[in-house]
Amino acid sequence: MIISINDKPCEGHVGDLLLRVAQLNKSHIGCVCGGNAICQSCFVYVKEGSECLSPPGLEERAFISDKLFEEGGRLACRSVIVKEGTIKVMSRAEYLRRLVLGLKLPEVITYAQTIGYNVTNKLPDGAANLFTRVKEGTVSPGDSLRKIGSGLAYGSLLASTAFMETFPFMQYPVSIITGGVNGLFKNAADVASKFTGGCLQLPGTDTTCCGTNKTPVTQPVKISIK
Numbered sequence: 001m002i003i004s005i006n007d008k009p010c011e012g013h014v015g016d017l018l019l020r021v022a023q024l025n026k027s028h029i030g031c032v033c034g035g036n037a038i039c040q041s042c043f044v045y046v047k048e049g050s051e052c053l054s055p056p057g058l059e060e061r062a063f064i065s066d067k068l069f070e071e072g073g074r075l076a077c078r079s080v081i082v083k084e085g086t087i088k089v090m091s092r093a094e095y096l097r098r099l100v101l102g103l104k105l106p107e108v109i110t111y112a113q114t115i116g117y118n119v120t121n122k123l124p125d126g127a128a129n130l131f132t133r134v135k136e137g138t139v140s141p142g143d144s145l146r147k148i149g150s151g152l153a154y155g156s157l158l159a160s161t162a163f164m165e166t167f168p169f170m171q172y173p174v175s176i177i178t179g180g181v182n183g184l185f186k187n188a189a190d191v192a193s194k195f196t197g198g199c200l201q202l203p204g205t206d207t208t209c210c211g212t213n214k215t216p217v218t219q220p221v222k223i224s225i226k
Contacts, residue, residue, distance in 0.1 A: 030092075
C-alpha cells in the first residue's frame with residue numbers, strides 16, 4: 001500500500017511501524033531517541049487514515065496533549081499500520097518548515113505556543129512514564145543512549161538533505177567559495193615557487209603548481225683541506 005509522508009509516496013504494509021516505513025523510504029521523520037518514545041521528534045499529524053493505525057498507547061498519551069491528539073497528533077515510533085487504506089501524515093518539522101517558507105508569522109507563533117503548552121503540561125506525565133518503564137526494565141538507559149547516537153546521525157543526514165532540497169541555491173555559494181579558496185592557494189603557491197626558483201613550496205602543493213619544471217639552480221662547491 002502507498003502511504004503519503006510529507007506528500008511523498010512511500011510503500012508500506014500492514015504490520016509495519018510508521019517510523020520504519022519513513023526510514024525505509026528516506027522520508028523526513030525524526031527519530032532522535034531511536035524509537036523509544038521519549039523525545040517526540042517523530043511526532044506527526046495524521047491528515048487522513050487514522051483508522052488504519054493502531055490506537056494510541058500509554059507512551060503516546062503520556063507525551064501528547066489532548067489538543068494535539070484532536071489535531072491528529074501521533075508518535076510515528078508507536079503507530080502501527082493495522083489495515084489497508086489511505087494514510088497521509090506530515091511530520092512536525094515539515095509542518096513548521098512550510099509555515100516558515102510561507103512567511104505565516106502569526107501561525108508560527110500560535111504553533112510555538114501550542115508546542116510550549118504541550119511540553120509544559122505533559123512533562124510530568126512523560127517523566128513518570130519513562131521512570132516506570134526504566135523501573136520495569138522495558139527501557140534500558142544504555143540501549144537508549146546507543147539508539148540516541150544512531151538517531152542523531154540519521155537525523156543529521158535528513159536535516160542536511162532537507163536543507164539542500166529546500167534551498168538548492170545554497171549549494172552554489174559553497175562551491176564558489178571552495179573553488180575561490182583553492183584558486184587563491186594555488187596562485188600563492190605558484191608565486192612563492194617562482195620567486196624562489198622552486199626552492200620554496202607551500203604545504204599540500206608540488207612543483208607542478210609553479211607552472212615550470214625547472215630544477216632549482218644549485219652551484220657545486222668544492223672544499224679542499226690543506
